[in-house]
Amino acid sequence: MPDQFLYGVEVALNGLMAGVMYSLVALGFVLIFKASGIFNYAQGVMALFAAMTLVGIQSGQVPFAHLINATFGTEIHHFGWEVPALAAILLTVVVMIGFAWAVNAFIFKHLVNQEPIILFMATIGLAYFLEGVADLMWGSEIKTLDVGLPQGASLWLEENTSFLGGEGFYGFFIDKLDIVATVIAALLVAGLVIFSQYTKQGRALRAVADDHQAALSVGISLNFIWVLVWSIAGFVALVAGIMWGAKSGVQFSLSLIALKALPVLMLGGFTSIPGAIVGGLIIGVGEKLFEFLIGAPYLGGATENWFAYVLALVFLVFRPQGLFGEKIIERV
Numbered sequence: 001m002p003d004q005f006l007y008g009v010e011v012a013l014n015g016l017m018a019g020v021m022y023s024l025v026a027l028g029f030v031l032i033f034k035a036s037g038i039f040n041y042a043q044g045v046m047a048l049f050a051a052m053t054l055v056g057i058q059s060g061q062v063p064f065a066h067l068i069n070a071t072f073g074t075e076i077h078h079f080g081w082e083v084p085a086l087a088a089i090l091l092t093v094v095v096m097i098g099f100a101w102a103v104n105a106f107i108f109k110h111l112v113n114q115e116p117i118i119l120f121m122a123t124i125g126l127a128y129f130l131e132g133v134a135d136l137m138w139g140s141e142i143k144t145l146d147v148g149l150p151q152g153a154s155l156w157l158e159e160n161t162s163f164l165g166g167e168g169f170y171g172f173f174i175d176k177l178d179i180v181a182t183v184i185a186a187l188l189v190a191g192l193v194i195f196s197q198y199t200k201q202g203r204a205l206r207a208v209a210d211d212h213q214a215a216l217s218v219g220i221s222l223n224f225i226w227v228l229v230w231s232i233a234g235f236v237a238l239v240a241g242i243m244w245g246a247k248s249g250v251q252f253s254l255s256l257i258a259l260k261a262l263p264v265l266m267l268g269g270f271t272s273i274p275g276a277i278v279g280g281l282i283i284g285v286g287e288k289l290f291e292f293l294i295g296a297p298y299l300g301g302a303t304e305n306w307f308a309y310v311l312a313l314v315f316l317v318f319r320p321q322g323l324f325g326e327k328i329i330e331r332v
Helices: 003-036 043-059 065-072 085-106 116-138 155-164 176-198 200-210 212-217 222-248 252-268 273-298 307-318
Strands: none
Touching: 003 043, 003 176, 003 200, 003 222, 003 252, 003 273, 043 085, 043 116, 043 222, 043 252, 085 222, 116 252, 176 200, 176 222, 176 273, 200 222, 222 252, 252 273, 252 307, 273 307
């Protein structure tokens, strides 16, 4: 088998893994849009806040330490203990549930039946507010996230695929963290699809998204549904934050991964959970192969920065609702 073809296969596999990482962020957008009709601009910042909270709890950092020290002239930074990874994750989930309750109680409960643009603007304000709170609460320095996930290339995969090529081919280079992220994403999607299709709460989510007033009229608690869906989106943001934080460190640029989720949503559809995964895989493989086959040899490289957005723009011309999005049918 020619080595050039094998390198292309390796690039495509790495693209699939990168696409799964994009999909983890896109899932949070889909959940909230599917359940409430709100495009949540704050999803990327939620992933950042969840990852920073996890690192802070795990390392025993005092929340708002900088503010407390500046106000009272103290020098308190840590409690003096460390929390095991699993316990820290569970405590972070509790924090994200509290965040979901606060978002509903102080913002969206007062915006029932408002225009979508009003709700979207509210999420923009929420994003900047949450980013400021994260800075005050945990500090702005880059943090290392370690919850025991495997790191580095899979030597087993390299050794067992090296026979496919010639002397210059040493096997497929695949990061173990990406493999773990793929497995976790598959389990998440399966769980969310089952929840959405086969549970009473899942059906209530779709009813709320269609019409707030109609859902209220049949006895669906809008407050409960919104707290539930923002809690689930917070959990998904935590998973995405763990994967991205373990890969590149917990830093404020982590919130920008939400921008890469936009073309994923355009391809997969804003209301489809499986579509978020399929869209992510298409974007991931597409940008890696385009860079490998065209970008690096003919365009000087760096095409991964813009390829996803161009692909989404072209795709919108032919299917505006995305591959799995709901088709809009109107009486004329």
